Amino acid sequence: xxxxWKTGGVILGLTFxxxxxxxKPIGVSTQFxxxxxxxxxxxxxxxxxxxxxxxxxxxxxxxxxxxxxxKYAKSVANPVxxxxxxxxFMAVGGLLGHLMDRNRRPGFPDSPIPDVHVQRFGHxxxxxxxxxxxxxxxVLAGARLAGGCSSGHxxxxxxxxxxxxxxxxxxxFLAAIPTAMLIYRR
Amino acid sequence: xxxxxxxxxxxxxxxxxxxxGAADPDKIxxxxxxxxxxxxxxxxxxxxxxxxxxxxxxxxxLVDSGHLSVKTMDWSVVFGGAxxxxxxxxxxxxPGTGVAATFSKGLDALFFLLGGLxxxxxxxxxxxxxxxxxxxxxLFGGKMTLAQTGIYSALLPKIPGWIPAVIIGVxxxxxxxxxxxxxxxxxxxxDSHV
Numbered sequence: 001x002x003x004x005w006k007t008g009g010v011i012l013g014l015t016f017x018x019x020x021x022x023x024k025p026i027g028v029s030t031q032f033x034x035x036x037x038x039x040x041x042x043x044x045x046x047x048x049x050x051x052x053x054x055x056x057x058x059x060x061x062x063x064x065x066x067x068x069x070x071k072y073a074k075s076v077a078n079p080v081x082x083x084x085x086x087x088x089f090m091a092v093g094g095l096l097g098h099l100m101d102r103n104r105r106p107g108f109p110d111s112p113i114p115d116v117h118v119q120r121f122g123h124x125x126x127x128x129x130x131x132x133x134x135x136x137x138x139v140l141a142g143a144r145l146a147g148g149c150s151s152g153h154x155x156x157x158x159x160x161x162x163x164x165x166x167x168x169x170x171x172x173f174l175a176a177i178p179t180a181m182l183i184y185r186r
Numbered sequence: 187x188x189x190x191x192x193x194x195x196x197x198x199x200x201x202x203x204x205x206x207g208a209a210d211p212d213k214i215x216x217x218x219x220x221x222x223x224x225x226x227x228x229x230x231x232x233x234x235x236x237x238x239x240x241x242x243x244x245x246x247x248l249v250d251s252g253h254l255s256v257k258t259m260d261w262s263v264v265f266g267g268a269x270x271x272x273x274x275x276x277x278x279x280x281p282g283t284g285v286a287a288t289f290s291k292g293l294d295a296l297f298f299l300l301g302g303l304x305x306x307x308x309x310x311x312x313x314x315x316x317x318x319x320x321x322x323x324x325l326f327g328g329k330m331t332l333a334q335t336g337i338y339s340a341l342l343p344k345i346p347g348w349i350p351a352v353i354i355g356v357x358x359x360x361x362x363x364x365x366x367x368x369x370x371x372x373x374x375x376x377d378s379h380v
Contacts, residue, residue: 002207005224005368009231009359015202016236019195021249023188026199028282032306040307063314082188086196087285093200094209094286101205109292114211114278129297132211135277136284136301137308139270143281144309145321146266147257150280153267155229157257159236161332161351163341164259171267172274173218179275180218 001103016155023082025160027152029143030072031087037065037076048073120184146171200286209287211278211294218275223365230365234358241333241351251336258328262321277301 002008019026037060041047051059055069058077065072075081104110113128121127143149146168148157154172157165200209206228207213216222243249257263274280279287279298287295316322327339332354334340334347342350 002210002213002224003205003228005206005227005231005362008202008206008228009362010235011202012206012228012232013235013237013239015195015199016232017239017243019199020236020240020253021243022253023191023195024253025255026195026282028285029306032281032302033310036303036307036310062310063317064310067313067317080189082192085189085192086199089193089196090200090203090282090285091288093197093202094204095200095289096197097201097204097209097286098290109290109294111212112292113294114215116212116215116278125293129293132277132279132294132297133301133304135273135275135279136298136303137305138273139277139280139284139298140273140302140305141309142266142269142271142273142305144266144306145316146263146270149270149282150274151282153257153263155233155236156255158233159240160254160256160335161237161347161354162256162259162338163326163330163332164257164263166332167259168263168267171264172271175268175271176218176275177220179272180215181220183276184215184219186219186221 001101012155016159020156020159025152025156026086027083027148027156028087028090029140029149029152031084032140033064033072033144034075034079034084037062037072038079041076048076050077116184199282203283203286204290209283209290209295211287211291214278214280214283215275222368224368227362227365227368230358230362234355236355237358238352238355241348241355244335245346245348254335254337256329256331256335256338259325259330260322260328261325262316265321273305 016026046061048058048060056071056074058070058073060066060073065076075084098104113125117128146153153165153168158169203209207225213225217225244251277298281302284295284298284302329338331338332341333351334343
């Protein structure tokens with residue numbers, strides 16, 4: 001069973017505060033680019049190279065990885081960095097949270113596909129996995145275009161009273177609510 | 187030291203996302219189709235609490251303002267936000283909650299993550315041709331906040347930052363009252379309150 005919203009909200013707020021106080025605001029979506037870069041770099045060793053002229057000490061043949069003085073190129077070259085390890089350990093934390101939930105549903109994973117999908121489209125796993133994949137493509141393409149996701153823009157952004165955070169949240173919910181109602185009905 | 191912080195804070199964040207129900211596509215989609223306000227209330231409270239603590243910490247000098255990081259406002263935030271919203275509603279995951287669900291949701295989360303890597307890859311390849319378009323021209327002065335932080339330009343420059351920030355933070359928390367009541371017990375048996 002999940003925490004009630006009062007407990008959950010306070011702990012969520014404390015977590016975001018702790019991250020800024022100790023290191024920097026939480027963000028996730030950048031690390032999908034870094035993961036892609038690590039894979040692409042293994043296939044094409046020329047993708048990221050050392051460059052003493054660059055601000056970060058690294059450059060890339062790809063314009064995005066090369067942006068801001070090769071900031072992302074540097075993370076691709078050194079995967080053991082704060083942002084990337086943070087996201088890897090989110091998966092571990094998620095697992096711990098799941099296992100420590102004594103009232104969780106039996107089974108592992110607890111449900112093969114979401115109930116909302118079953119109620120609307122039946123038990124077809126193929127369709128659900130296709131929707132999850134396609135949704136993932138749009139989520140990350142959108143988040144990278146916007147420069148952040150629900151963590152970086154919405155939570156961390158609004159918490160700092162950032163103008164871009166409010167606008168991002170408004171755009172995301174105004175698109176997401178009708179889409180969810182259209183696809184999954186009310 | 188930084189890496190140790192990443193391990194602790196990353197694990198904590200994943201743990202919290204799991205325990206509030208954010209790593210569950212059923213909860214996300216039920217929030218978005220306005221059937222279950224539980225997660226919405228959690229998020230609003232979280233932003234409020236985080237913001238109040240942050241600005242009081244800044245005012246007392248307990249938080250280094252150098253740790254802040256505000257993102258640029260431009261058209262890409264609007265289009266990218268809307269695009270992410272559509273994918274969020276289809277899949278029931280956002281980047282962070284998909285990662286937190288890696289083990290608890292198994293293949294379902296894995297397909298989302300693979301899609302995410304594909305989407306991020308597509309954007310990485312397209313960036314070069316988008317970089318100089320209107321999408322990336324800063325709006326409202328680019329990196330702008332409402333409350334004063336000391337490092338970014340603020341829409342309310344004359345007032346100490348903690349005052350508007352605490353007011354907004356309280357409004358976020360009080361705003362949860364406006365949302366419908368949530369019966370916090372049967373969150374894992376949605377079917378019962380159709």
